[in-house]
Amino acid sequence: MTTGTETEEDVVHILWINAGLSCDGDSVALTAATLPSIEEIVLGALPGLPKVAVHWPLIDFESGPEQGADTFIEWYFKGERGEIDPFVLVIEGSIPNEKIKDEGYWCGFGNNPETGQPITTSEWLDRLAPQATAIVAAGTCATYGGIHAMAGNPTGAMGVADYLGWDWKSKAGLPIVNIPGCPTQPDNFSETLLYLLYQLQGNAPMIPLDDALRPTWLFGHTVHEGCDRGGFYEQGEFTTEYGSAKCLVKIGCWGPVVKCNVTKRGWMDGIGGCPNVGGICIACTMPGFPDKFMPFMDEPPGGKVSSAATSAYGGVIRKLRNVTMRTIDKEPKWRHTGERLTTGYRPPW
Ligand code: SF4
Ligand code: SF4
Known part of the structure; x- marks a missing residue:
């Protein structure tokens, strides 16, 4: 055009x-x-x-x-x-x-x-x-x-x-x-x-x-760092069901360790942004997606560390999260060129 x-x-x-x-x-x-x-x-x-x-x-x-x-x-x-x-x-x-x-x-x-x-x-x-x-x-x-x-x-x-x-x-x-x-x-x-x-x-x-x-x-900051629900997280108010305004980490939000700006920027024209409007972050911007985040609805390891440590010093939380972040910021090893399929697929015939 x-x-x-x-x-x-x-x-x-x-x-x-x-x-x-x-x-x-x-x-x-x-x-x-x-x-x-x-x-x-x-x-x-x-x-x-x-x-x-x-x-x-x-x-x-x-x-x-x-x-x-x-x-x-x-x-x-x-x-x-x-x-x-x-x-x-x-x-x-x-x-x-x-x-x-x-x-x-x-x-x-x-x-x-x-x-x-x-x-x-x-x-x-x-x-x-x-x-x-x-x-x-x-x-x-x-x-x-x-x-x-x-x-x-x-x-x-x-x-x-x-x-x-x-x-x-x-x-x-x-x-x-x-x-x-x-x-x-x-x-x-x-x-x-x-x-x-x-x-x-x-x-x-x-x-x-x-x-x-x-x-x-x-992509320099986490979903969590821009999330509208950050205040609830900080107060230790976590929901265990959908439809609540509280933090979603206990129903599977990966926001604390995922690099994405939609909580700041919205989905379009400033509107939406997954956890802001009630959807857990499933980490779709990450090299390890989807395998390293399955099953999506479990409480993520980053979330367990985070919610258990809300009263601890922030630097300690950041260090613990960095361990999770390094793992999920890498792709699984089967994504490569060459003549061999290493995904684990077994043909049904
Ligand atoms: S854990 Fe998820 S819902 Fe809770 S404050 Fe962080 S990004 Fe928002
Ligand atoms: S699910 Fe994807 S778009 Fe939504 S907050 Fe998480 S990484 Fe960003």
Whole structure:
């Protein structure tokens, strides 16, 4: 989608592949962004932005019946051939391991004109990653594998960094940028995209990322540190049933050890934010999700430490929580490339 006035040379293209294993929830979430909105980015309504052309299946006119899917997919071939530069590659959905089987494919995006066969999502990563100026993984599936990558899965699904390598750098020297969340908080995504566009213009320093490649200013604090129920926690008032305004830690809230800002920022336009409105935090932004947080409804280890120690000195609580935090901030070991499936899946045939 372009505004129609750009020349090829001064446009930054955004190639969005939503064909990993996912529900398209991150695409849907982005339509609710307000700080900034995707419309503001695409229409160049913010000062200092380069002109942007977004190739995004969800809204692109070229993916509709008028111009047809062939017009749309051509931008991705242009990206591979180096004919659009710079471009930011956005991946939505986890990357299944296509090497663990002899035939068929798990997921793909468009067809190979030479063979008429689908081009798998992992093949697109192989084709486009060397040409991309930046790669952004949108949502928990693309960042760390998410639900599809849990123990016992048959696809060997993994995150983009598991596939390309955690040390991968773009030709411009940028690491993969991870924006987890199930779905990603809309403004977390649009703001990070905005940051990268400013960085490409030379108007922002290198994007600051933590060890899990998340922007530090968005994922530097816990859910608990921003939660509206913090006062109840501090007073030792814990509910054991839903529908109460009290702290949810005893019914399974992982907020004390989970890095996420939705309790501060809300789900959209400042509204909501899981524990604020009565939903336990199930840790969807974390590399260890979902396996290290199962079953969700149990009182989490971080929570046991926290609620038992509310009267203890805060520094002691922080140290105890850090032990839990280090474990859950790492992915399980079966999310990897190669020809062996190690998820524990046993075929039923
Ligand atoms: S434990 Fe959960 S509900 Fe309780 S204050 Fe922390 S984040 Fe909020
Ligand atoms: S509060 Fe917890 S469950 Fe809600 S978005 Fe953040 S990490 Fe996910």
